[in-house]
Amino acid sequence: MILLNPGPVNVSERVRNALLRPDICHRESEFSDLLKGIRRKLLLAFLPGAESDYTAIVLTASGTAAVEAALLSSLPTGKRALIINNGVYGERMSGIVGVHRLGVSEFKLDWAARPDPEKLRLALRQHPEVYAVAMVHHETTTGLINPVKEIAEVVDSQNRAFILDSVSGLGGEALDISGPHIYMVAGTAGKCIQGFPGAAFLLVRKGFMERMKTYPKRSLYLHLPNYYETEEKGTIPFTPAVQVYYAFDAALDELLEEGVANRIQRYKRAAGLIRKGMAAMGIKPMLPPEVQSNTITAYHLPPGVDYQTLHDRLKAQGYVIYAGQGQLESRIFRIANMGALSEADLTGFLAAFQTVVETSAVRT
């Protein structure tokens, strides 16, 4: 099956075969070596040249847990988080701080709009109780890229901590983490890194990690200083998904061999191929090209075509596409191009799409 959803993704044989490495105990030196390798490779891939200023924390969890860990661990007593919300994953962060009563009224935008840094500056001046500001890098809901550098600069200039959810961005989009003082970035193994779901991670500025040690502990499983302390000793506080880590390690090797910049270019070319093919069929994208990511394109459903029929008929030919979410559920569909996909996979998909759309049976 060719997966054109934004994770889990198709993985290479090498990554799949890594699942079959020997059984090990996570309290033994073999696991310490594996964990050490993953943490080192994450810094090499995403913070080249700034490895010594950051640390990588690995969790057995999905991306949401990494984001929740970042938000819960980053607030001093009495301080709150401001969430920039322009999609499902911004909304999810608002939900997280809402559950824990750690938020202020959110910075909510239309789902196709990008945040204005000057409006954020004003909001931060009006809310001295805000300490952390969080935003999604690549809003998977629509495929929109948020203006990370501009927002990070405003947050830093106001002496607040900037936290980025790059769960669907890292490995697929260029991201300068150390330049604009991003304090913490959440990611996952199972999207553009081309591993399996089940392992998530955080890249954290070491100085900020030291400060977080003095902040209140708000979760047993998701308290980052606890992970840091244990992972620095070569172990992990809770039983890890060892086999998923094996595959994560292999996926990081592949990423480093390919080069992050080359991976990004490969994805960009793949998105370009899909976009050209869809445009030739008259299928309209939801977003203008200048804000589109390299890995997802959201399209309006062709007139008279319902999503379920489109999905089911493409799946019957071996291609999984993805529905819209939330308020966009009945209006759009998404095509992702993350993962170990070949050009033939994408041209095959475009041919199948054309046949399906032309077939009168999909018309309501």
Ligand SMILES: Cc1ncc(COP(=O)(O)O)c(C=O)c1O
């Ligand atoms: C931007 C973003 N953040 C967070 C998540 C949540 O990740 P997970 O589903 O692994 O919990 C996703 C998942 O697609 C995402 O795209």
